[in-house]
Amino acid sequence: MVPRISDKNLRPVAEKVMAGERLAFDDGVALYRSPDLLGVGYLANHVREKLNGNETYFNVNRHINPTDVCVAACKLCAFGKQKRNPSAYTMSHEQVWHTAGLGYSEAVSEFHIVGGLHPELDLEWYCRMFRGLKERFPAVHLKALTMVEVGYLSRRENISVRETLERLKQSGVDSMPGGGAEIFSERVRRIICDHKIDGDEWIETARTAHRIGLKSNATMLYGHIETEEDRIDHLIRLRALQDDTGGFQTYIPLAFHPENTPMRHMPMTSGFQDIKAIAVARLMLDNFPHVKAYWIMMTPKIAQVAQRFGADDIDGTVVEEKIYHDAGAQTAQSLRRGQLLRLIERAGREPVERDTLYRRVSRDEAAFTVLA
Ligand code: V47
Numbered sequence: 217m218v219p220r221i222s223d224k225n226l227r228p229v230a231e232k233v234m235a236g237e238r239l240a241f242d243d244g245v246a247l248y249r250s251p252d253l254l255g256v257g258y259l260a261n262h263v264r265e266k267l268n269g270n271e272t273y274f275n276v277n278r279h280i281n282p283t284d285v286c287v288a289a290c291k292l293c294a295f296g297k298q299k300r301n302p303s304a305y306t307m308s309h310e311q312v313w314h315t316a317g318l319g320y321s322e323a324v325s326e327f328h329i330v331g332g333l334h335p336e337l338d339l340e341w342y343c344r345m346f347r348g349l350k351e352r353f354p355a356v357h358l359k360a361l362t363m364v365e366v367g368y369l370s371r372r373e374n375i376s377v378r379e380t381l382e383r384l385k386q387s388g389v390d391s392m393p394g395g396g397a398e399i400f401s402e403r404v405r406r407i408i409c410d411h412k413i414d415g416d417e418w419i420e421t422a423r424t425a426h427r428i429g430l431k432s433n434a435t436m437l438y439g440h441i442e443t444e445e446d447r448i449d450h451l452i453r454l455r456a457l458q459d460d461t462g463g464f465q466t467y468i469p470l471a472f473h474p475e476n477t478p479m480r481h482m483p484m485t486s487g488f489q490d491i492k493a494i495a496v497a498r499l500m501l502d503n504f505p506h507v508k509a510y511w512i513m514m515t516p517k518i519a520q521v522a523q524r525f526g527a528d529d530i531d532g533t534v535v536e537e538k539i540y541h542d543a544g545a546q547t548a549q550s551l552r553r554g555q556l557l558r559l560i561e562r563a564g565r566e567p568v569e570r571d572t573l574y575r576r577v578s579r580d581e582a583a584f585t586v587l588a
Contacts, residue, residue, distance in 0.1 A: 221259075223252035229499075233259045239500055244448035247496045253488060260495035260526030267505065268528040272565040273574065274556045277326035277359075277532040280315055282307045282345065284538070286332025288364075290409035292398065292437060294476035294543035296332045306334060309345050313352055315536075323579060324533070326572045327353070329360035330395055333368045339380060342369070343387035350388035357390045357572040363421035363432075364396035367413040378424050385430060391572055392425055394433030394468055400453050401446040408440060408479070415450075419457055426463025431573065433508075434464050438493055439472040439485035447493075451500040458503045465574060466506035466529055469493035471513050475544025490514045491525050498526030506574065512537050512547050516559055523563040529570075530556060 221230045229243045239247075247256050283306040286296030297304035307315065316327055327349065346358055361369075361384065370380040398408060400415030413421070425432050436450050458464045471485040471493070485493075498507045508529035511519035519530050535550040551559075553569075560567040569577050 221255040223250045248444040256495045257525040260498040271568045272560045273529040273570045275532045278324045278535040279328045283331045285334045288411040291478040292408040295539045326357045346388040362396035392432035394435040398437040426461035466508045468508045473543035494522045495526040
């Protein structure tokens, strides 16, 4: 008998979790359906503390979105714009390099670089941008381009995904973010993002990235028209790939923000759903080392509470966020390092500053050192 589980439907799931057994599809659906948030959270916290003790990771990063021009026109997105839209933008390389340097006094250890699918920017344009960033900021890790952008570039260039990834890696890309996964269900994908690569292509692109030595993250977009079954199917597909490659570092659930999107009539997710998404992921993704709470999307307060419901990471200083703010996010655009530290400490966790590969960093005021 496992204590603190009031929902009797969860008791068999709880027994499995406490015995360290892998959860099945039906277990995941039961966790999502259960109103017993404290029970689910208790189990997720148990797994989180077994894996990561009392530590909460954070990093000092900067987001850069070189262009919002996008051919995809996804219903879920308020960021992408057609090229002829007068408010669309595309940075020059010089603007990207200049933007990268803004706020550098906090000694950013990661640039998170993603953008739209621009019909006129070729692979070499991206490679030159990355080479220029590496020349100017050699110590900064480049976490860049989603599987979707890589898929688009490989089609545009008429070369394989592997060759595309290899050229990006040679130009300085160190790892890849988890965006663009949305939800793998074909039924839902056809409605919310029908011009993107499909779920299998996302998985196969990630597999190739991992095989050539690029670590990546994974995300899931929830809180739109997907079902609980769709969410668990998505998590199980990620778990299967992770069994194969071990290339995922962290999983980040992303709550759908409807404002300014074609699905603006939909309600925002609740705090209950956001915490549940963290906790269920921690329980299903038994082979993922980390689960990250993205405060931009879930607010700093919920991201803090999430540290007791399965998350062991908070992203990040961010500095300048566009994708969620175009979709109506009311959160700030950045947090200072000190604010993140306080947020974590007040959740009773021990803050650990990390680089993108989860190595500890130590720092003085203006610089950081990666510890072995
Ligand atoms: O790819 C787009 C999603 C992603 C909306 O890997 C939307 O460390 C909600 O991937 N409402 C970008 N979501 C964010 C992302 C991310 C964030 C933080 C860390 C990491 C990481 C990755 O946001 C997009 C898409 O999946 N998105 N529009 C929207 N209206």
